[in-house]
Amino acid sequence: xxxxxxxxxxxxxxxxxxxxxxxxxxxxxxxxxxxxxxxxxxxxxxxxxxxxxxxxxxxxxxxxxxxxxxxxxxxxxxxxxxxxxxxxxxxxxxxxxxxxxxxxxxxxxxxxxxxxxxxxxxxxxxxxxxxxxxxxxxxxxxxxxxxxxxxxxxxxxxxxxxxxxxxxxxxxxxxxxxxxxxxxxxxxxxxxxxxxxxxxxxxxxxxxxxxxxxxxxxxxxxxxxxxxxxxxxxxxxxxxxxxxxxxxxxxxxxxxxxxxxxxxxxxxxxxxxxxxxxxxxxxxxxxxxxxxxxxxxxxxxxxxxxxxxxxxxxxxxxxxxxxxxxxxxxxxxxxxxxxxxxxxxxxxxxxxxxxxxxxxxxxxxxxxxxxxxxxxxxxxxxxxxxxxxxxxxxxxxxxxxxxxxxxxxxxxxxxxxxxxxxxxxxxxxxxxxxxxxxxxx
Numbered sequence: 304x305x306x307x308x309x310x311x312x313x314x315x316x317x318x319x320x321x322x323x324x325x326x327x328x329x330x331x332x333x334x335x336x337x338x339x340x341x342x343x344x345x346x347x348x349x350x351x352x353x354x355x356x357x358x359x360x361x362x363x364x365x366x367x368x369x370x371x372x373x374x375x376x377x378x379x380x381x382x383x384x385x386x387x388x389x390x391x392x393x394x395x396x397x398x399x400x401x402x403x404x405x406x407x408x409x410x411x412x413x414x415x416x417x418x419x420x421x422x423x424x425x426x427x428x429x430x431x432x433x434x435x436x437x438x439x440x441x442x443x444x445x446x447x448x449x450x451x452x453x454x455x456x457x458x459x460x461x462x463x464x465x466x467x468x469x470x471x472x473x474x475x476x477x478x479x480x481x482x483x484x485x486x487x488x489x490x491x492x493x494x495x496x497x498x499x500x501x502x503x504x505x506x507x508x509x510x511x512x513x514x515x516x517x518x519x520x521x522x523x524x525x526x527x528x529x530x531x532x533x534x535x536x537x538x539x540x541x542x543x544x545x546x547x548x549x550x551x552x553x554x555x556x557x558x559x560x561x562x563x564x565x566x567x568x569x570x571x572x573x574x575x576x577x578x579x580x581x582x583x584x585x586x587x588x589x590x591x592x593x594x595x596x597x598x599x600x601x602x603x604x605x606x607x608x609x610x611x612x613x614x615x616x617x618x619x620x621x622x623x624x625x626x627x628x629x630x631x632x633x634x635x636x637x638x639x640x641x642x643x644x645x646x647x648x649x650x651x652x653x654x655x656x657x658x659x660x661x662x663x664x665x666x667x668x669x670x671x672x673x674x675x676x677x678x679x680x681x682x683x684x685x686x687x688x689x690x691x692x693x694x695x696x697x698x699x700x701x702x703x704x705x706x707x708x709x710x711x712x713x714x715x716x717x718x719x720x721x722x723x724x725x726x727x728x729x730x731x732x733x734x735x736x737x738x739x740x741x742x743x744x
Contacts, residue, residue, distance in 0.1 A: 307610075308617040311594045317460035318451065319590030323583075324463040328470055328496065335474045336492055343489040346425035349413065350433055352557070357402045358437055359553050363546025365395045365444035367538045369593065370600040370680050372452025377604025385520045385527035388449045390534045394542070395445035399438045406434035425489050432493030436500045443504035446511055452597055455517075458510060462503050470499040537682075544684035548675060548691045555695035555724070559703060559717050566707070570714040573653035576641050577718075581661045581668070584629045588622060588669035592676030599680030612740045615677045619733055622673040626666030633662035653714060660718035667725040674732025683739055690731040699724020 336343050368391035375383035410430050413423045447459040473495035480486030487494065511517045520527075556578070563574040595618035602611040633640070641654035671694075678687045703720020706712045712719070 305617070307613050308621045311591070311598055311614060311618050312621065314451075314454055314456055314597060315587075315591045315594035317456035318593050319587045321447075321456075321460045321463040322586040322590050324460075324467055328466065328499070331467065331471050331474060335471070335478055336489055339478065339488050342421050343425050346422045346489055347429060347492065349422060349426050350430045353413070353430070354406065354433055354437070355557070356550055356553050357406060358440075359549040360546040361395070361398050361402050361437060361441045362444060363544075363549050364398045364538070364542040365391070365441055365448050366545050366593075366679075367391065367542035368395070368445050368448035369452040370541060370596055370682065371534075371537060372449050373454075373597045373600030373680070374604035374682075376453055377601035381519050382523060382527055384449075384453070385523055386529075386531050386534050387452075387538070388446075388520060389524070389528040390531055391449065391538055392442065392445045393530065394535060394538055395441050396438070399441035403434045403437050406437075407431050410434075428490040429493040432490065432497050436493070436497040439497070439500040439504035443500065443507055446504075446507050450507075450511065450517075451593065452600070454597060454601075456594075458514075459507060462507055466499050466503050469502065470495055473498055541679060541682060541684055544688040545679060548684075548688050551688075551691050551695055555700055558700060559720065562704060562707065563714050563717050566713055569647070569649045570653055573641070573650050573657055574714055574717075576650070576654040577657035577661050580633070580640060580658065581665075584632075584665065585668060585672070587625060588672045591618060591621060591625070591669075592672040594618075595673055596676035596680040599677050603681050608740065611681070615736055615740055618673050618677065619670055619736075622669040623666055626669035629669075630662035630665040633658045633665065637662075657714060657718050660715060660722055664722040664725045667722070667729040671725055671729035671732055674729060674736055677736045678732060678739070681736075681739060683735070687732055687735060690735070691728055694724045694728035694731060698727045 336347050368387060371387045371391070372384050375381075375387060410427050413426050413430060414420070443459075443462075450456065450459055474492050476482055476484050477487050477491030477495050478489075479491075512521055560574060560578070563570050595614060598614045598618075599611050602608075602614060637655045637658040638651075640658065641651040675687060675691070678684065699720045701720075702723045703717040706716030706719050707714070708716070710716060
């Protein structure tokens with residue numbers, strides 16, 4: 304089992320680094336805008352929250368490329384992999400254009416979300432630029448997923464890392480008006496992100512076109528690169544439920560955040576601190592889940608069910624151990640971590656208590672993500688989507704609301720709802736995988 308986990312982790316490490324670097328882009332924008340004006344920082348937060356769900360929906364389409372590529376790779380079907388690359392890129396790009404255009408047209412809604420008018424005014428140009436930047440971002444994601452499906456994960460990781468200093472440099476020029484450029488402030492951050500994502504997307508596309516590793520897939524493009532109805536249908540079969548899964552999860556956390564806001568500013572701030580820390584630890588679990596999905600897809604494509612089981616079990620075990628270590632970390636440093644984000648004693652105290660609940664769901668959060676990935680790897684996505692909906696919306700949120708507002712447990716009640724929902728999701732998804740891989744439990 305350890306041997307299989309080592310192989311999975313070797314693929315996962317570049318994916319984890321890529322995930323963390325993408326989170327870093329948002330942190331860079333926030334830090335540099337925060338130095339300008341808190342109204343503009345609030346505007347950037349508003350925009351990123353509004354765009355989060357449409358962005359996740361687009362990512363679901365891109366993510367469908369990796370398991371299908373891995374299955375074709377397992378079957379040593381170069382033609383099929385090339386067909387998946389082209390059709391996945393076209394579908395993802397079309398979805399990205401539709402999402403971006405819709406968001407830009409709907410920008411007046413920012414003035415109808417109960418926000419400070421000054422914040423909404425600052426938000427509009429930033430919103431439009433970030434919306435358009437989703438197109439190169441999702442184009443990059445679709446090609447990255449192709450590379451990941453072939454287990455060539457280091458190239459995209461390197462580009463993701465390069466994007467951090469590139470974005471910071473462009474922000475420095477455009478936000479503050481250096482080298483003769485006008486001082487654009489928040490709009491400069493949006494333009495910097497758009498340029499960065501465009502450069503990174505073009506670079507990855509050129510690498511795939513020109514590098515010898517991908518030559519056999521590109522050389523047959525005159526035959527393979529045509530719209531294929533069957534392939535598009537297969538991509539949609541995985542991509543649409545995946546988008547819904549991620550959308551349900553993001554929406555559930557967003558709704559919970561709104562409910563915590565009803566408890567007051569201190570609870571809201573404490574919730575954000577604890578959630579940021581939990582999100583940071585989730586990046587590793589997400590990378591491990593994708594690596595497990597790729598390897599399971601590869602074995603599934605070759606018809607090696609026994610290997611598929613071993614890969615799945617070793618990945619789940621790795622997630623359990625990782626979640627346990629993160630839980631211990633949160634409990635041990637629950638009084639230290641919050642003060643890195645706030646000097647308000649009340650906020651720090653509430654955040655410290657929430658980190659105990661964050662520690663409780665580290666195992667279930669990691670393993671539910673892995674369960675989703677493993678099932679996606681064997682193209683089982685419809686029932687898992689229902690499981691996610693049940694776990695979050697019929698179990699987690701109602702229980703959180705009841706504990707918080709009926710039993711007067713405050714923010715802790717909402718977070719106990721997280722624990723319950725994530726645990727239910729983990730049990731349902733991993734039990735499904737074990738049954739699908741014909742393991743009797």
